[in-house]
Amino acid sequence: MAETKSPSAPLRVNLNFTQEQLQQGEELANKAIAATNKGDFGTAERYWTQIIDQFPDNAAAWSNRGNTRVSQNKLQEALADYNKAVELAPNVTDPYLNRGTALEGLGKWEEAIADYNHVLELDPKDAMAYNNRGNAYAGLRKWEEAIADYKKSNEIAPNFAFARANYVLALYETGKVDEAIREMRNILRKYPNFADIRAAITAAYWVQGKQGEAESNWVSAVGLDGRYKDIDWVANVRRWPPSMVTALDKFLTLK
Numbered sequence: 655m656a657e658t659k660s661p662s663a664p665l666r667v668n669l670n671f672t673q674e675q676l677q678q679g680e681e682l683a684n685k686a687i688a689a690t691n692k693g694d695f696g697t698a699e700r701y702w703t704q705i706i707d708q709f710p711d712n713a714a715a716w717s718n719r720g721n722t723r724v725s726q727n728k729l730q731e732a733l734a735d736y737n738k739a740v741e742l743a744p745n746v747t748d749p750y751l752n753r754g755t756a757l758e759g760l761g762k763w764e765e766a767i768a769d770y771n772h773v774l775e776l777d778p779k780d781a782m783a784y785n786n787r788g789n790a791y792a793g794l795r796k797w798e799e800a801i802a803d804y805k806k807s808n809e810i811a812p813n814f815a816f817a818r819a820n821y822v823l824a825l826y827e828t829g830k831v832d833e834a835i836r837e838m839r840n841i842l843r844k845y846p847n848f849a850d851i852r853a854a855i856t857a858a859y860w861v862q863g864k865q866g867e868a869e870s871n872w873v874s875a876v877g878l879d880g881r882y883k884d885i886d887w888v889a890n891v892r893r894w895p896p897s898m899v900t901a902l903d904k905f906l907t908l909k
Contacts, residue, residue, distance in 0.1 A: 679705055686718065695725040713743035717752050724756055732756040747773045747780060754786055763793040781811035788820055792895065800824050815841070819850045826858065827895035834858065849879035850892070857901035860908075868905060 686701035702719035709715060720735030736753035743749060754769035770787035773780050788803030804821035807814060818841055826834035838855045841848060852875035859868040881887050885906060889899045 675708060679709055682708075683715075686722075690722060690725075695722040698722045699726070711742055713739040713746060713749060716742065717749045720749075720752055720756065724752075724759065727759070729756050729759045733760070745776065747776050747783070750776075751780070751783055751786065754783075754790070758786070758790055758793060761793070763790045766790040766793075779810050781807045781814050781817065784810065785814065785817040785820060788817075788824070789893065792820075792824060792893070797824050797828050797895075801828070815845055815848060816850070819848070819854070822851070823854060823895050823898050826854075827897050831858065847874075847878055849875050849882065852878065853882040853888075853902065854894075854898060857898060857905050860905040861901045872905070 682701050682705050686698045686705070689695070689698035689701060699719055699722040702715050702722060705712065705715045706719060716735045717739040720732040720739065723729070723732035723735060733753065733756045736749050736756060739746075739749035740753065750769045750773045754766040754773075757763075757766035757769065767787055767790045770783045770790065773783040774787075777783070784803045784807035788800040788807065791797075791800040791803060801821060801824045804817050804824060807817035808821060811817065818837070822834045822837040822841065825837065835855065835858050838851050838858065841851050842855070845851070852871050856868045856872040856875055859865075859871065875882050881892075882902070883906065885899065885903050888894050888902060894902070
């Protein structure tokens with residue numbers, strides 16, 4: 655699962671706009687952000703559309719509307735929004751990173767990697783770009799490259815929990831099972847309510863025959879996020895590595 659960025663910069667000041675228009679734009683942006691925080695992406699999309707209608711040269715609005723469309727799986731529409739944002743702000747990192755997420759969703763791994771590479775040219779310490787590029791490498795089954803990127807992401811941003819999660823899942827995929835489980839336990843000590851790792855360690859323990867440990871972690875996992883009961887979501891939206899998906903599927907099937 656790739657991560658997007660939502661620019662929080664204020665609407666660009668332009669002398670062609672009145673103070674009243676700018677204030678209205680800010681109010682719409684706040685409503686869009688509030689809707690997004692509630693998971694109401696359709697409403698957020700409509701607010702960003704209203705902003706774009708008023709301020710068509712605002713790259714942040716185009717990029718943010720793209721984010722809402724990714725969240726609704728409107729990937730082609732999101733891609734068009736990100737293309738416009740890149741056109742308007744070619745030296746800003748967020749539109750490239752966000753466009754990469756849409757490209758990943760479309761399975762265009764190489765194109766996504768090109769966008770993440772460009773982000774890293776602009777900002778070599780962008781932890782999210784390393785994480786997302788790792789996801790794209792994982793899509794190409796280039797696990798060693800993915801592991802290197804996840805590790806770099808975590809070095810830059812030690813509290814970026816999903817980069818650590820992706821790292822341990824990739825370790826598991828490359829056969830480093832004991833190391834992966836050890837890292838899962840370390841993550842859970844710091845983030846006990848991290849559903850992704852609760853579900854992952856459930857699967858790993860089940861394959862090892864540790865049924866009690868698997869069951870107890872599963873209760874926590876689904877209590878935090880019920881989507882892990884849906885193996886299709888795990889495989890195609892969260893995009894766990896194949897061996898991890900297989901392990902969880904065995905648990906769900908035999909449980």
